Amino acid sequence: MFELLKSMMKEEWRSHSTMFGSMMFALFPVMIAIFSFAGSLFLPLFTTILAADKIALLAHYTFVIFGLSVGAFGLSGREIINRRFGQASLIAYSSKSLPVSERKIFMNFCVKDVIYYFTFWILPFMAGLAFALPFMTVSLDYLLVFSTLSLSFFIGLSAMFLLSTLYAHSSRILFGLLAIIGVPLIFLGLYFGVDLPSSLPSFSFFVSRSWEDLAFALFLIVVPSAVSLAFPKMDYPEKKRMYRNSLAGLSKKLDLLGNSHFISKDIIDMQRSEGGLGKILFAFIFPVAFIWVLLFVFLKFVPIADFLLVFSILLGVLASSIYEWLTEFDIFTSYVFLPVKVSTLMKSKIKGYAIINIVPLSILFLTAIWLNQLQDLVIAMAAFLSVSSFTLSIKIYLTGLYPNILLYSAKIFVMFLFAASPVLLPMIILSIINPLYLLASPVLMLLSFYIIKKGFAKWDKTESVYF
Amino acid sequence: MEYVIEASGLTKKFGALKAVDGLSLSIKKGELFGLLGPNGSGKTTTIKLLTGQLKPLDGRARVMNVDVLKNPIRVKELVGIIPEQETPPSFLTAEEYLNFVCKIRKIENAENRCKKWLKFLEFEDQKDVLCKDLSRGTRQKLMFAQAFIHEPKLAFIDEPLINLDPVIQRKVKDFLQGFVKRGGTIFFSTHVLEIAEEICTRIAIIDKGRIIYEGRIKDLKRKKQHLEGLFLKMVKEA
Numbered sequence: 001m002f003e004l005l006k007s008m009m010k011e012e013w014r015s016h017s018t019m020f021g022s023m024m025f026a027l028f029p030v031m032i033a034i035f036s037f038a039g040s041l042f043l044p045l046f047t048t049i050l051a052a053d054k055i056a057l058l059a060h061y062t063f064v065i066f067g068l069s070v071g072a073f074g075l076s077g078r079e080i081i082n083r084r085f086g087q088a089s090l091i092a093y094s095s096k097s098l099p100v101s102e103r104k105i106f107m108n109f110c111v112k113d114v115i116y117y118f119t120f121w122i123l124p125f126m127a128g129l130a131f132a133l134p135f136m137t138v139s140l141d142y143l144l145v146f147s148t149l150s151l152s153f154f155i156g157l158s159a160m161f162l163l164s165t166l167y168a169h170s171s172r173i174l175f176g177l178l179a180i181i182g183v184p185l186i187f188l189g190l191y192f193g194v195d196l197p198s199s200l201p202s203f204s205f206f207v208s209r210s211w212e213d214l215a216f217a218l219f220l221i222v223v224p225s226a227v228s229l230a231f232p233k234m235d236y237p238e239k240k241r242m243y244r245n246s247l248a249g250l251s252k253k254l255d256l257l258g259n260s261h262f263i264s265k266d267i268i269d270m271q272r273s274e275g276g277l278g279k280i281l282f283a284f285i286f287p288v289a290f291i292w293v294l295l296f297v298f299l300k301f302v303p304i305a306d307f308l309l310v311f312s313i314l315l316g317v318l319a320s321s322i323y324e325w326l327t328e329f330d331i332f333t334s335y336v337f338l339p340v341k342v343s344t345l346m347k348s349k350i351k352g353y354a355i356i357n358i359v360p361l362s363i364l365f366l367t368a369i370w371l372n373q374l375q376d377l378v379i380a381m382a383a384f385l386s387v388s389s390f391t392l393s394i395k396i397y398l399t400g401l402y403p404n405i406l407l408y409s410a411k412i413f414v415m416f417l418f419a420a421s422p423v424l425l426p427m428i429i430l431s432i433i434n435p436l437y438l439l440a441s442p443v444l445m446l447l448s449f450y451i452i453k454k455g456f457a458k459w460d461k462t463e464s465v466y467f
Numbered sequence: 468m469e470y471v472i473e474a475s476g477l478t479k480k481f482g483a484l485k486a487v488d489g490l491s492l493s494i495k496k497g498e499l500f501g502l503l504g505p506n507g508s509g510k511t512t513t514i515k516l517l518t519g520q521l522k523p524l525d526g527r528a529r530v531m532n533v534d535v536l537k538n539p540i541r542v543k544e545l546v547g548i549i550p551e552q553e554t555p556p557s558f559l560t561a562e563e564y565l566n567f568v569c570k571i572r573k574i575e576n577a578e579n580r581c582k583k584w585l586k587f588l589e590f591e592d593q594k595d596v597l598c599k600d601l602s603r604g605t606r607q608k609l610m611f612a613q614a615f616i617h618e619p620k621l622a623f624i625d626e627p628l629i630n631l632d633p634v635i636q637r638k639v640k641d642f643l644q645g646f647v648k649r650g651g652t653i654f655f656s657t658h659v660l661e662i663a664e665e666i667c668t669r670i671a672i673i674d675k676g677r678i679i680y681e682g683r684i685k686d687l688k689r690k691k692q693h694l695e696g697l698f699l700k701m702v703k704e705a
Contacts, residue, residue: 242595247563248577251570261570265559272558272597334556336520337548338571338613339540463522 004100008112027410029124036128044137050293052138053207060152060203063122067156070117071164106232110161110225114154122153144206151202154221162224168233243272262348263355269329287318288363308373309431309438312364312380313424316387319360323392324403326352332401336464343456346396350452357388379438383427386441386448393448394419397455400462469496471621471652476526477516479676486512488676489526494654494669496620499647501667502656503694505702509676510656511551514623517654518548531621544572547614547622553606557599561590561609564598568613584612587642588635604630611639621652628662640666664694672698674705 046055126146133142166174188194198204201217247264254260291314299305326349332342364384368377398416399406406412423444430437472494479487487509494500504510515521517528519539528535530542555564562581569577585591588608593601601609607630614622628636643653644666657663663670664684672680680701687694 240600241597243560243563243597244595245560245562245566247559247566261567265556265567268563269556269558329558330556331554333550333552334554337518337543337550338568339543340571341540464520 004104004108005111008108009116012112012116028408029120031410031413032121032124033128033131036125037132038128040129040132041135047138056206057198057200057203059149060200060206061197063149063152064156064159064200064202066121067153067158068160069156070113070121070153071157071160102232103229107229110229113157117157118150118153122150126150144209148202148206148217151205151217151221152200155200155202155217158221158224158228161228165228165231165233169231241272257351259344259348259351262345263352266326266329266348266352270325273329284318284321284359285363287321288315288360291315291318305428305432306376306435308364308368308371308376308380309383309435310428311367312384313387313427313431315360315364316384317391317420317424319357319384319388320391320395322356323349323353323395324407326356327401328404330401332464342401342459342462342464345401346452346456346459349401350392350396353392357385360384360388376435379435383431383438383441386444387424387427389448390423390444390451391420393451393455397451397458400455400459470494471496471531472500472517472528472654474517474526474528477513477523477528478525479512479516479521480524485676487516487523490516490673490676490678491526492671492678494652496652497647497650499643499653499666499668500655501663501670502654502673503658503660503663503670503698504656504673505658508674510658510673511625512676513673514548514551514625514654514656518542518546518623520548545619545621547617547619549607549610549614549622549624549627551625553603553610555598555606555609555613557597559598560595561585561598561601561605562594564609565612565616568616572617574617580616581612584616587638588612604632604635607631608635615646620650621654622646623654623656625656626658627655628657628659660694660698670694672701674702677705679705 205213250264
C-alpha cells in the first residue's frame with residue numbers, strides 16, 4: 001500500500017521535474033510563497049474597494065477552483081502527459097496490467113494528490129501569508145484562514161474526484177446528478193433569496209465559526225471521496241470522433257496569409273479540442289475582468305493615472321497568453337521528420353496570434369466607449385499593440401514553442417518578468433506624465449521584431465526538445 | 468558506385484550515455500538496408516542523426532549528396548521518414564493529416580495522392596477519424612503513407628511493420644521490394660530478424676552504438692547461415 005503511494009509521489013515529482021528541471025521545479029513553491037507574501041501586503045488596499053467578507057469569499061472560491069483543477073488534471077491529464085512524453089502510462093491507469101485493484105490505485109491516487117499539492121502549493125501560499133502577517137494592518141485569525149482555505153481546496157478536489165468518477169461510468173449519470181442538485185439550488189436562490197455563493201460551508205465556517213458549518217464542510221469532503229472510492233473508475237469512455245475534411249477548404253480561404261495550412265490546423269485544433277474556442281475566450285476574459293477590478297482598486301490611490309491607458313498596457317501583457325493557447329496543441333515531435341523549421345511553425349503561430357488579437361482590441365474599443373474616451377483610443381491602441389507584440393517576442397525568445405512548460409520554470413519566469421518590467425513600468429509612468437508619449441511606443445514593435453528574429457535563430461539552432 | 472548515404476564517425480551522447488559511438492556507414496542506391504540491433508542499441512538515434520532530427524556530437528553524414536548537419540531541411544525534403552513513434556497531430560483526421568503533409572511538401576495533386584494511399588493501405592473507412600482516435604496499426608499506416616506520399620527516392624523507416632496485420636504487412640513488404648527494384652533505396656531499422664532476413668539485401672548489426680557486423684543477406688544464405696544465430700553470436704561477443 002505504502003509502496004504504491006511512494007511510487008505515485010515519485011512519478012508526480014519526476015513528471016514535473018522532467019518538464020522543468022528538478023531545481024527549477026523545486027523553486028516554484030518558493031515563488032508561490034513570494035507572490036502570496038506580496039499579495040497579502042496589498043490586502044489592506046483591496047479592503048478600500050471591496051468589503052473584507054467579499055475578499056474572503058473570493059479567496060475561498062479560488063481555493064475551491066484550485067482543488068477542482070488539481071483533480072481534473074490528475075484524472076484527465078493522460079492526454080496532456082502523452083503529448084509531453086509520448087505514449088506514457090501512469091500508475092493511475094495501470095490496473096488493467098498490474099495485479100492491483102482499481103479501488104486501491106484510486107485511493108492512493110487521491111492521497112497522493114492531497115499530500116503533493118497541499119505540500120507544494122497550499123503550504124507555500126499559507127507560508128507567504130504568515131510572513132506577511134506582521135506587516136499587515138488588517139487583523140486576521142491566521143489559523144482560521146489556514147483551515148478554511150484548506151477545507152475549500154479539499155471540497156474542490158473531492159468534488160472533482162466524484163464528478164470524474166461519475167463521468168467515467170456514464171456522462172448521463174453525471175449530468176443527471178448535476179441537474180438534481182443544481183435545479184433546486186437555483187430555485188432556492190431565485191425564489192427564496194438564499195445567498196448561494198456565501199453558503200459554501202468552508203466560507204460559512206470562516207464567518208460563523210459554527211460547528212454545523214464545519215461538519216457540513218467535512219461532509220462535502222468525505223462523502224464525495226467515499227462514493228468515488230466505492231465505485232472507482234479511471235478510464236473514460238472514449239468515442240471515435242469523425243469529421244469531414246475541412247483543412248483543405250480552410251487553407252484555401254486563408255491562402256493570402258501564407259503557411260495557411262499551419263494556421264488552419266491551429267484553428268481546427270482549437271475547435272475540436274475540449275471546450276472549443278470558448279475556453280480560450282473564457283480563459284482570456286476571466287483575467288481581463290480580474291485586471292479591471294484590480295485597476296479600479298489601485299487607481300484610487302494613483303488618481304492621476306488614466307484607466308484606459310494603464311488598462312491598454314496591462315491588456316497587452318494579458319493578450320500574450322493567447323500564444324500559450326496557440327502552442328498548447330502542438331509538439332514539435334509531430335514535425336521533426338518533415339521539412340519544417342521551428343521558426344516556420346512559430347511564424348504561423350504569430351499570424352494566428354495577430355488575428356486573435358482582434359478580441360482584446362475589441363475589448364479596448366468597448367472600454368473606450370464605456371469610459372467616453374474615444375479621443376484617447378488611438379494612443380491606447382498604440383500602447384496595446386506595442387506591449388502585446390513586445391511581451392509576445394520575449395515569450396518566443398525565452399520559451400520557443402513551449403511557453404506552457406517553460407514559463408513554469410522559476411528561472412525562465414523570473415527572466416520573463418525582468419525582461420518585461422523595465423518596459424512596462426516606464427510606459428505606465430509616461431502615460432501619467434503625458435499620454436501623448438505613448439504614441440512613441442510603436443518603437444517597441446521594431447524591438448519586438450528584432451527579438452522575434454533572434455528567437456527564430458535560437459530555436460532553429462536548438463536540437464528538437466522532447467518534453 | 469552511387470552512394471545515397473555516407474556517414475563517418477557519427478557520435479551522439481545523451482548525458483553520460485553514448486547512444487551512437489563513431490558510426491560509419493555507406494549505402495548504395497537500390498539497397499534495402501536493414502539496421503538490426505537489440506533494444507536501446509542506437510538504431511533510432513542513428514536514423515535521427517542521418518535525417519537531421521538530431522545533431523551529432525562528432526562525425527559527419529551526407530544523404531543524397533546533401534550535408535545533413537548543414538542542411539537538414541533539404542534532407543527531409545528529399546527523403547521519406549517513418550518515425551518509431553506515430554505522432555500525427557491529434558485533432559486532424561487521417562485524410563486531413565495527409566493533406567497537411569502534402570501542403571508542407573508542396574505537392575500539387577494532393578487529393579489523388581491521398582486517395583491512392585488510403586486505398587492502398589486499406590484505411591479509406593478511417594479517413595474521417597481523428598488521428599488521436601485511430602488504432603496504433605492505422606496510425607502506422609498513416610505514417611507509412613505520409614513518408615511515401617511525395618514519392619521520395621530514399622526512405623528511412625523505423626520499425627514499420629510492428630503494429631500491422633499480416634495482410635498489410637505482406638503488402639508493405641512487397642511495396643518496399645518493388646520500390647527498391649524501381650531504383651529507390653530503403654534504410655530500415657528493426658529488431659524483428661525474420662522480416663530483415665526476408666526483405667533486406669544487406670544488413671548491419673548495431674550494439675551499444677557501434678556497428679559490430681555488416682554483410683549481405685545473399686552471402687549469409689549462401690553460407691547456409693541463419694540471421695538469428697549470427698545476431699545472437701555477434702551481440703553476445705560484443
